[in-house]
Amino acid sequence: MTDILDISRPFAAYDRPADAETERAVTRFLNAEARTLDREAYQEWLDHFVDEDIHYWMPDMETRNRSDARGPYRHGDSAYFDDTLSELKVRVARFVEPSAWADNPATRHLHLISNIEVYETGDPSLLAVCSVFTNVRNRNETDQDVIHGRREDVLRRHGEGFRLARRRILIVQNVLLSKNLNTFL
Amino acid sequence: MTMCRGSCQGAGRPDMTPVYPTAGSYPDFARLVDRDTAQVDRRVFSDEAVYQAELRQIFARAWLFLAHESQIPGPGDFIRTSMGEDDVIVVRQRDGSVKALLNSCPHRGNRVCMVDAGSKARGFICNYHGWSFGLDGGLRGTDGKVYEKDESFEKAQIGLTPVAQVASYKGLIFGTFDPEAPSLEEFLGDFTFYLDIMLDNEEGGTEFIGGAIRSEIDCNWKFPAENFVGDILHAFWTHQSGAQAILGGGVDLGKRYDELAFQASVYGHGIESNLDKVGNTRTLGYPELVDYMFDLSERAKARLGEVRARAIGAVSSATVFPNMSFLPGQNTFRVWHPRGPGKIELVSWTIVNKNAPERIKDLYRKGVMMTFSPGGVFEMDDGENWEYSTRVNQGFVTRQQPLHYALGLGSEDLERDLPGIVHKGSMNDANQRLFYTRWAEFMEHDNWADLQNGATAAPARPKAAAE
Secondary structure: OOOHHOOOOOOOOOOEEOOHHHHHHHHHHHHHHHHHHOOOOOHHHHOOOOEEEEEEEEOOOOOOOOOOOOOOOEEEEEEEEEEEEHHHHHHHHOOOOOHHHHHHOOOOOOOOEEEEEEHHHHHHHOEEEEEEEEEEEOOOOOEEEEEEEEEEEEEEEEEOOOEEEEEEEEEEEOOOOOOOOOOOO | OOOOOOOOOOOOOOOOOOOOOOOOOOOOOOOEEEEEOOOOOOOHHHHHHHHHHHHHHHHHOOOOOEEEHHOOOOOEEEEEEEEOOOEEEEEEEOOOOEEEEEOOEEEEOOOOOOOOOOOOOOEEEEOOOOEEEEEEEEEOOOOHHHHHHHOOOEEEEEEEEEEOEEEEEOOOOEOOOOOOOOOOHHHHHHHHHHHHHHHHOOOOOOEEEEOOOEEOOOOHHHHHHHHHHHHHHHHHHHHHHHHHHOOOOOOOOOHHHHHHHHEEEEEEEEEEEEEOOOHHHHHOOOHHHHHHHHHHHHHHHHHHHHHHHHHOOOOOOEEEEOOEEEEEOEEEEEEEOOOOOOOEEEEEEEEEEEEOOHHHHHHHHHHHHOOOOOOOOHHHHHHHHHHHHHHHHHOOHHHHHOOOOOOOOOOOOOOOOOOOOOOOEEOOOOHHHHHHHHHHHHHOOOOOOHHOOOOOOOOOOOOOOOO
């Protein structure tokens, strides 16, 4: 497996920015993905944005001393997501049930994506993409949850477009300041 | 202690021996739970005075879950947790024992440990004035030895306040702030029989998978605790969507529900189980785990007997009073830390058998994440229920309306050869009634003799020889 596809290895030393056209295309892809998630079109998200080889990981962020070799997160420890396609499909299967009470009435979603950087990798079919996000969910009258974080994505070229092959989601919260995570980030 | 005006030498020296609060008696609050009518007054979920009484009567006295032994394997390994709202460090000593210490410097009160966990610490140093404490909590020194140079300074009795008693049961470390509390085993009583389903179904015991998932829910801490103590009923409605996603159908009661399913309660600790062998494990969605559970259940017969071997992976749930819960076979393990009457911090882990194959441990980690974590297909739908069960009580008139806990009145099973107060059927409010009865006992009584001999104590009735 190419190093970049190893979810446990953080991005490091990518110094070959993709050309402007690729960067624009990736930005369009990420914005369209965000809008798809805002619409709760989760099956569409799986069909058009997610690679069959997806590894979608969001570790829990521990507060650790700087000198602690373990660091704030470690693959193989507990996580919010550590999913392949089959697991993402299970989550989507719940969302579409009318009895998914935490989503009925519907949650109002907003995914704000910014700080997009696109880099070439050693593999011409793969791009390393960094971005940050603000995720806002609002429910019922006044329930509001906001999550900020950083994403490190690997996009695989797919026809004229891309598919999401890896996503590492690093949030800034230690205690998740929300009762649930009824969304994808 | 009287303070001198500054001219005397030593007469006003501070007495820094630890202070452990004494309990009181709150009969008015105890009456909020009406055993005769199976009703609970909603003020137990919303009233600030009740909440403050809970911190004193329950969280400053009961044995509370602190850590799993596997989280702090070596000397200097530590985790930070809560006992009620009190911040506590749990740390392995050089001699292998475990101490728990209030995470507050006796000088100006600042926290001395800011992190969730760490390993091989030599001690804890306060960031404010550099007071440093050993693993045992004793004061080792102060920055620049300024205090030490003051001849009236006595550091021998200064330290981080130790949790009064710390003890383990099969890998689980508990602590109590009450020096008078009975032993952990007395506090758990016969409930250890049921804890062993999770903790001792195989040689080698259990361990926690690393890390912890922490989240906030705007609910009273008792709603999730009572949910796990004996509310399988909600699974069919609340978790319909999750069951459909994972199982392609509803939650299954098991073929022999009427004959096998039960609730059992001891001192407010409770478990409900359908004894269907694999129902909880099946909800994780990995057939490999179901095969593992059938095999484990078969092997465990010799160790635990027929009944408990059927319980290891069954549709079931459990709470140890007041706020530690787990799902056998499903393997989520969690604590509901109170953060005011209307908020909790939920900390959850995955518990696995130490000797299970690595592949099985990892499937458990992933399965628990998929079901009982904030993004899990079951847990997602629990939080909003508990939040609105709590929040609606802001309504003055609403909170005058008592809540109904009367399912399964008259269903006590006096014949069944199981420890504790046993009721027929897992769809029953019996354990929840006993949970609140225990809560009322803690509100009422200021002494352990009364606490351990009330209505929630397991009946001393003849049982056949232990399995």
